[in-house]
Amino acid sequence: xxxxxxxxxxxxxxxxxxxxxxxxxxxxxxxxxxxxxxxxxxxxxxxxxxxxxxxxxxxxxxxxxxxxxxxxxxxxxxxxxxxxxxxxxxxxxxxxxxxxxxxxxxxxxxxxxxxxxxxxxxxxxxxxxxxxxxxxxxxxxxx
Amino acid sequence: xxxxxxxxxxxxxxxxxxxxxxxxxxxxxxxxxxxxxxxxxxxxxxxxxxxxxxxxxxxxxxxxxxxxxxxxxxxxxxxxxxxxxxxxxxxxxxxxxxxxxxxxxxxxxxxxxxxxxxxxxxxxxxxxxxxxxxxxxxxxxxxxxxx
Numbered sequence: 001x002x003x004x005x006x007x008x009x010x011x012x013x014x015x016x017x018x019x020x021x022x023x024x025x026x027x028x029x030x031x032x033x034x035x036x037x038x039x040x041x042x043x044x045x046x047x048x049x050x051x052x053x054x055x056x057x058x059x060x061x062x063x064x065x066x067x068x069x070x071x072x073x074x075x076x077x078x079x080x081x082x083x084x085x086x087x088x089x090x091x092x093x094x095x096x097x098x099x100x101x102x103x104x105x106x107x108x109x110x111x112x113x114x115x116x117x118x119x120x121x122x123x124x125x126x127x128x129x130x131x132x133x134x135x136x137x138x139x140x141x142x143x
Numbered sequence: 144x145x146x147x148x149x150x151x152x153x154x155x156x157x158x159x160x161x162x163x164x165x166x167x168x169x170x171x172x173x174x175x176x177x178x179x180x181x182x183x184x185x186x187x188x189x190x191x192x193x194x195x196x197x198x199x200x201x202x203x204x205x206x207x208x209x210x211x212x213x214x215x216x217x218x219x220x221x222x223x224x225x226x227x228x229x230x231x232x233x234x235x236x237x238x239x240x241x242x243x244x245x246x247x248x249x250x251x252x253x254x255x256x257x258x259x260x261x262x263x264x265x266x267x268x269x270x271x272x273x274x275x276x277x278x279x280x281x282x283x284x285x286x287x288x289x290x
Binding site: 032035036052105109112113120121124125 | 177
């Protein structure tokens, strides 16, 4: 399910439009991940406050979203571009890759509530494919 | 048995109160067929499903979207026993329709995305949690009679 030229264009156009809201998108998606899927909180036992709107959630949400935005620029070689981030997730963070699907789902929910007119069915399929490819590339160094 | 808090019941009822079955049903099914194109295998009799525009305009998709939401309403009305309420529906999906249960989650996710576009910031994290819990119970009940 690799990205066609049409997918890449749809992804780039959409994310260029929404990039300025990176912190809102990322922090909201992370907040919902922690809240709706409480098992994900196990990765953040070192945080004082895991509630939506907490400064740590906001800051980390932006970090995650900046990662997604940088991946938009790497669509011609996601595996290569995300190698270092994959090593980080595989060897240091050791987040089970099953969780990538969870945050992806919440990214889609947040993008659709924030940008209902732009997040059409066609944009939805391209973004879903893109996020799946990003997850695959992030999983690359796990084993 | 599934336990529902008063807040969860209110949240789920609240979402239903805001649902235009025709619009949300049509768009959810359309998104499912567009985002997961292999799901079209179950709709051979629906005519033109070749692209997003065709799917969105397809009257059979629209009609079926309403059927799906009416099915969900049954679960809403029987929240304390969705498992048994859905026993024959589950049997039907298994034996007659032969739908891979994986698809129930795919359609659920599309429904959640569409509801997010309608409710926007009203679709708070706790409403999302209650709604997804409801859908998870529905999905589980629908998958139960498979053999």
